[in-house]
Amino acid sequence: MGNLRMLFSSTKLPKFNTYADFRRIARRRVPSMVFDFVDGGADGELTLAANRRAFEQVVFEPRWMSDVSKIDLTTTVLGEKISMPYLLAPAGLASVVHKDGELAVARAAAKANTIFCISTGSTYSLEEIAAAAPTAKLWFQLYLWKSEEVVTSLIQRAKEAGCRALVLTIDVPAVGKRERDLTNGMSLPPRIRPSNILDAIWRVRWLSHFITGSEITFGNLRGIAAGDDASTVGEYTSRELVDPSVTWERLDWLRRQWDGPLVVKGVLSVHDALECVRRGADAVYVSNHGGRQLDSVLGAASALPAIVEAVNGRVEILVDGGVRRGEDVVKARALGATAALSGRPWFFALAADGQIGVERMLEIMRADIGRTLSLLGVPRFSDVDRSAIRPVSEPIQDGQK
Ligand SMILES: Cc1cc2nc3c(=O)[nH]c(=O)nc-3n(C[C@H](O)[C@H](O)[C@H](O)COP(=O)(O)O)c2cc1C
Numbered sequence: 061m062g063n064l065r066m067l068f069s070s071t072k073l074p075k076f077n078t079y080a081d082f083r084r085i086a087r088r089r090v091p092s093m094v095f096d097f098v099d100g101g102a103d104g105e106l107t108l109a110a111n112r113r114a115f116e117q118v119v120f121e122p123r124w125m126s127d128v129s130k131i132d133l134t135t136t137v138l139g140e141k142i143s144m145p146y147l148l149a150p151a152g153l154a155s156v157v158h159k160d161g162e163l164a165v166a167r168a169a170a171k172a173n174t175i176f177c178i179s180t181g182s183t184y185s186l187e188e189i190a191a192a193a194p195t196a197k198l199w200f201q202l203y204l205w206k207s208e209e210v211v212t213s214l215i216q217r218a219k220e221a222g223c224r225a226l227v228l229t230i231d232v233p234a235v236g237k238r239e240r241d242l243t244n245g246m247s248l249p250p251r252i253r254p255s256n257i258l259d260a261i262w263r264v265r266w267l268s269h270f271i272t273g274s275e276i277t278f279g280n281l282r283g284i285a286a287g288d289d290a291s292t293v294g295e296y297t298s299r300e301l302v303d304p305s306v307t308w309e310r311l312d313w314l315r316r317q318w319d320g321p322l323v324v325k326g327v328l329s330v331h332d333a334l335e336c337v338r339r340g341a342d343a344v345y346v347s348n349h350g351g352r353q354l355d356s357v358l359g360a361a362s363a364l365p366a367i368v369e370a371v372n373g374r375v376e377i378l379v380d381g382g383v384r385r386g387e388d389v390v391k392a393r394a395l396g397a398t399a400a401l402s403g404r405p406w407f408f409a410l411a412a413d414g415q416i417g418v419e420r421m422l423e424i425m426r427a428d429i430g431r432t433l434s435l436l437g438v439p440r441f442s443d444v445d446r447s448a449i450r451p452v453s454e455p456i457q458d459g460q461k
Pocket of ligand 1: 097098099111149150151152179180181201229325347348349350351352380381382383401402403404405407
């Protein structure tokens with residue numbers, strides 16, 4: 061009897077402990093075409109893999125017997141004090157995985173006292189998101205549209221909604237070739253077809269929202285663009301959001317339009333980082349769009365050291381791409397970033413369990429960053445520097461040749 065009691069414990073195990081847990085449950089909750097839209101990268105997905113490899117190749121060098129009884133994760137990003145150095149990156153179309161979409165993400169970010177960057181392509185409008193989470197620290201991500209009028213009105217709306225920083229994404233002069241989306245016929249809004257009806261029908265919660273909920277489209281563009289065309293997401297974005305003729309002079313123009321903190325996202329080269337500094341950006345956001353744009357570029361963490369060295373403390377450095385664990389955030393700091401962000405982790409957490417899922421994901425991230433600092437022997441996140449790591453095979457060199 062005693063053994064039986066030992067065998068069957070009534071204590072429930074937490075459902076989610078890792079990124080892999082969120083991803084696995086998300087896969088069960090949404091149809092494959094939706095899962096692939098989030099999970100996939102461009103072309104051969106070489107950069108998608110490189111993002112993880114870049115973090116994996118960095119190893120720590122701990123200093124034992126330091127006093128780590130008090131761990132401090134607080135970080136100041138662009139003048140904003142937040143409770144931890146991990147932020148939620150802009151990613152569009154969140155309602156494609158859960159009815160609450162970006163509203164849930166903003167509420168979870170507010171609870172954790174960290175920043176959520178709203179995407180231009182969010183399903184809820186930035187006003188709806190700001191109203192749903194009045195205490196949230198929000199940023200707004202912008203693409204430079206063909207129409208200057210549209211850009212000006214989005215900037216004005218972001219200002220009025222209380223967004224504290226503007227993030228200009230520069231790595232989309234064309235939309236990357238997302239091969240999984242093409243194979244699956246992923247469109248905006250998603251369409252149930254004979255080829256995927258069996259796949260969708262089992263996802264009861266997703267399907268009932270899909271059938272009865274509001275149309276999944278770009279909330280910020282209501283009244284501006286015809287978002288309910290059944291064109292593919294890529295084609296739609298390419299036609300409406302992207303101006304392939306943009307050059308660095310537009311950043312000067314944008315700098316004049318926005319007097320708050322300005323971040324430039326998608327930087328992978330020293331050249332571009334220096335353009336950002338020269339033209340008055342407040343932060344360089346090193347990113348390859350999670351491997352969704354140009355394939356065969358450096359993993360984001362590998363691009364950091366050269367950029368950090370060239371920028372030389374003049375502006376802050378942010379990074380995303382493959383950040384999955386607390387230790388990645390600490391590695392990013394050791395490589396010179398102020399803080400790190402990610403996209404897929406919150407997207408899958410939202411798909412798996414709505415707002416509670418995103419809250420849990422942030423809790424896990426916070427605990428993991430703290431534990432990593434304890435084990436590393438550095439009690440304050442802000443004290444982590446290059447001495448905390450040793451690159452195994454100097455992946456930084458790869459892209460410099
Ligand atoms: C589903 C999805 C949608 C995205 N949409 C946008 C977007 O609208 N604007 C943008 O600048 N980046 C977008 N991104 C890129 C993210 O901001 C971020 O760079 C990327 O997710 C980081 O890689 P990670 O997913 O490995 O963390 C998107 C990413 C995903 C996964």
